Amino acid sequence: MATKVLIIAYSWSGTTAKLATALQRVTGGDRVDLTVAAGTFPNDMYATSDVANQQLATHQLPALTNAVPDVSAYDVLLVGGPVWSAKVSTPVRSFLQSLSNFSGIVAPFYTDAGTPGGYENDFASLVTSATVASGIGLTSSELQGANQQLASWWQRLTTK
Numbered sequence: 001m002a003t004k005v006l007i008i009a010y011s012w013s014g015t016t017a018k019l020a021t022a023l024q025r026v027t028g029g030d031r032v033d034l035t036v037a038a039g040t041f042p043n044d045m046y047a048t049s050d051v052a053n054q055q056l057a058t059h060q061l062p063a064l065t066n067a068v069p070d071v072s073a074y075d076v077l078l079v080g081g082p083v084w085s086a087k088v089s090t091p092v093r094s095f096l097q098s099l100s101n102f103s104g105i106v107a108p109f110y111t112d113a114g115t116p117g118g119y120e121n122d123f124a125s126l127v128t129s130a131t132v133a134s135g136i137g138l139t140s141s142e143l144q145g146a147n148q149q150l151a152s153w154w155q156r157l158t159t160k
Contacts, residue, residue: 004030004075004076005030005074005075005076005078006069006074007024008078010089010092012041012081012089013045015082015111016082017033019080019111019138020033022143022147023154026151026154027078029078032068034092034094034095035091036064037062037063037065052084052085052087052090062090062094071099071102072101076107076158077104077105077106077130079092079096079108079123080108080110081110081111082111083111083113085117086119087119088123088126096123096127099127099128102129104131105130106130106132107133107134107135107157108136110123110136111137111139111143119135120135134157136153
C-alpha cells in the first residue's frame with residue numbers, strides 16, 4: 001500500500017517553500033502552505049525573531065489564515081518551517097497544536113542559517129499523539145543539489 005504523505009510548510013522568506021517543493025518532488029505527497037495575516041511579521045529577520053519571542057512569551061501564537069485538510073487521511077506528515085532562535089516558528093507551532101488526534105508519523109523539515117540548535121527537540125515536545133521521526137534541516141546554500149540527500153532521508157523514514 002502506498003504511503004499517503006502531506007507536506008505542510010510555513011515559509012517566512014521563501015527558503016522553506018523551496019525545500020517543501022523539493023520534498024514534494026521526492027515524495028509525491030500533497031502540499032499545504034501555512035499562511036498568517038499580512039503584516040504579522042516584519043521583513044527584517046531580527047525584528048521577526050523579536051515578534052516571535054513576544055508571541056511565545058505571551059502564549060499568543062498567530063492564527064493561520066488558510067484551511068488545512070483533514071490530516072487523518074494521511075500516514076505521514078512532513079511539517080516544515082524556518083528555525084527561529086533555535087525553536088519552531090510560531091506559525092508552525094499554531095499548526096502543531098491542531099494535531100492532538102493524529103496518530104501517524106510526523107517528521108520535521110526546516111531551514112536555518114547554520115545554527116538549528118535544539119529545533120528537533122523543540123518540535124518533538126510539541127507533538128503529543130503521533131510518532132515523531134528524525135527530521136532534515138538545510139541552509140539556503142545547501143538546497144541546491146540536495147535531491148539525493150532528501151531522497152535518502154525519505155527512504156530511511158519510510159523503511160523503518
